[in-house]
Amino acid sequence: MQPVSLDKAYRLMNHGPTVLVSATHGGVANVMAAAWACVLDFTPPKVTVVLDMATATRGLIEASGAFALQLPTRAMVALTTALGTDSARTVPDKLARHGVHLFHAPGSDVPLVPGCVGWLLCQLVPEPHNQQTHDLFIGEVTAAWADERVFSQGRWHFEQAADELRTIHHVAGGHYLVSGESVQG
Amino acid sequence: MQPVSLDKAYRLMNHGPTVLVSATHGGVANVMAAAWACVLDFTPPKVTVVLDMATATRGLIEASGAFALQLPTRAMVALTTALGTDSARTVPDKLARHGVHLFHAPGSDVPLVPGCVGWLLCQLVPEPHNQQTHDLFIGEVTAAWADERVFSQGRWHFEQAADELRTIHHVAGGHYLVSGESVQG
Numbered sequence: 123m124q125p126v127s128l129d130k131a132y133r134l135m136n137h138g139p140t141v142l143v144s145a146t147h148g149g150v151a152n153v154m155a156a157a158w159a160c161v162l163d164f165t166p167p168k169v170t171v172v173l174d175m176a177t178a179t180r181g182l183i184e185a186s187g188a189f190a191l192q193l194p195t196r197a198m199v200a201l202t203t204a205l206g207t208d209s210a211r212t213v214p215d216k217l218a219r220h221g222v223h224l225f226h227a228p229g230s231d232v233p234l235v236p237g238c239v240g241w242l243l244c245q246l247v248p249e250p251h252n253q254q255t256h257d258l259f260i261g262e263v264t265a266a267w268a269d270e271r272v273f274s275q276g277r278w279h280f281e282q283a284a285d286e287l288r289t290i291h292h293v294a295g296g297h298y299l300v301s302g303e304s305v306q307g
Numbered sequence: 308m309q310p311v312s313l314d315k316a317y318r319l320m321n322h323g324p325t326v327l328v329s330a331t332h333g334g335v336a337n338v339m340a341a342a343w344a345c346v347l348d349f350t351p352p353k354v355t356v357v358l359d360m361a362t363a364t365r366g367l368i369e370a371s372g373a374f375a376l377q378l379p380t381r382a383m384v385a386l387t388t389a390l391g392t393d394s395a396r397t398v399p400d401k402l403a404r405h406g407v408h409l410f411h412a413p414g415s416d417v418p419l420v421p422g423c424v425g426w427l428l429c430q431l432v433p434e435p436h437n438q439q440t441h442d443l444f445i446g447e448v449t450a451a452w453a454d455e456r457v458f459s460q461g462r463w464h465f466e467q468a469a470d471e472l473r474t475i476h477h478v479a480g481g482h483y484l485v486s487g488e489s490v491q492g
Contacts, residue, residue, distance in 0.1 A: 133478055133479050134477075135477050136342050136343075136477055136478050136479060137323060137342075137476035137483075137484045138322060138323015138324060138325075138342075138345075138476050139323060140323075157322075157323075157344070157346070158319050158321075158345055158347065159354065160323075160343055160344070160345035160357075161342070161343045161357075162357060162441060162443065163344065163441070163442075163464035164358075168441075170355065170443070172345075172347060172348075173347075181388040182458065196470075196490065198492075199490050199491070199492020200492045201492075202492060203492045213308060228478065229391070230364075241369070251436070254436065256347060256348070256353075256445070258347065258349075258355070260441070272463040276479065277479075277482065278478055278479065278484065280484070287487075288487070290319055290490070291321075291323050291476075291486070292319050292322065292461075293318055293322050293462065293463055294318050294321060294378045296491055296492050297462065297489065297490075297491055298322075298489070298490050298492055299322045299463065299465070299486045299487060299488070299489055299490075300488040300489075300490055301476070301484045301486075301487055302484060302485040302486055302487020302488065303470075303484070303487065304482065304483070304484055304485075305381065305475070305480050305482075305483050305485055306361065306383050306384070306481055306482055306483075307383075307384020307385045307386075307388045307475070307483055
């Protein structure tokens with residue numbers, strides 16, 4: 123887990139991976155999956171993520187003003203589907219049940235998910251209209267890290283590591299496309 | 308090119324492909340590339356796309372209130388980079404120079420790019436604050452089509468066709484990751 127400079131942080135998400143969204147407030151932490159996450163700006167780096175009203179994680183983000191997006195891997199497809207299907211509202215021990223042991227970056231209380239290949243720590247940019255009308259949340263990326271086995275010097279190089287470390291891209295119903303071949307065009 | 312029902316249209320973009328954005332106004336048509344496009348809602352299907360102020364296509368969308376997003380393929384990586392690099396503002400014959408011959412769906416004047424594997428026709432949902440502050444445009448999808456060699460019954464099945472038909476996911480500087488293996492998680 124190596125730091126990614128903020129000017130390169132967008133490259134972690136530019137290829138459209140499905141992400142895990144994590145947040146904490148009042149001693150409660152949670153994680154959900156989201157396929158609808160996207161880069162919004164380069165400098166400062168910003169991202170968008172759609173968070174349904176029914177999700178417990180959304181409430182934690184609204185209350186704390188902070189969240190993280192992180193990129194699960196091919197090895198984590200079943201976990202990603204589970205974290206996107208179960209809600210802490212109906213499955214209070216959701217994280218324990220799925221064996222997720224959160225960790226933190228120094229100086230931050232936003233929980234992070236181990237085993238991912240990219241992490242983006244975000245400060246919520248409050249936009250009440252977008253949040254209420256479109257379930258659309260904007261975050262400014264304040265720090266980022268990547269697994270250097272697959273991302274370094276601003277580039278993904280999945281071909282140099284195990285396929286289990288590739289990012290995943292949800293289509294529907296637990297069906298994902300894994301990041302594939304690298305091409306220059 | 309087969310119709311995709313509106314309730315399945317989000318599945319064309321759920322895996323985060325880079326898109327080509329096309330629009331027309333006052334007899335002028337243009338196409339640009341955009342990696343920052345994302346699903347926003349299921350029903351009615353909506354999408355977001357980030358369009359820099361400097362792009363000519365953005366002006367056509369603001370003036371006409373309509374646009375299309377379409378998914379270029381591995382065979383189109385060089386074209387996609389060219390359409391994302393050249394601007395009609397400085398290269399007025401951009402489309403002709405790159406050999407793009409646009410077509411239209413029946414009853415629509417929004418230009419479409421041949422050779423893609425998915426097309427989403429969108430009506431602009433005007434959001435002045437998002438457009439001006441974040442370069443963020445919202446579209447409601449009014450019709451969608453896909454190349455049935457790789458998408459049918461609401462699913463991608465790239466493994467059944469030539470790799471040249473796979474979608475592409477831009478990282479930076481003309482470097483793309485191609486959609487890879489299909490997994491169930």
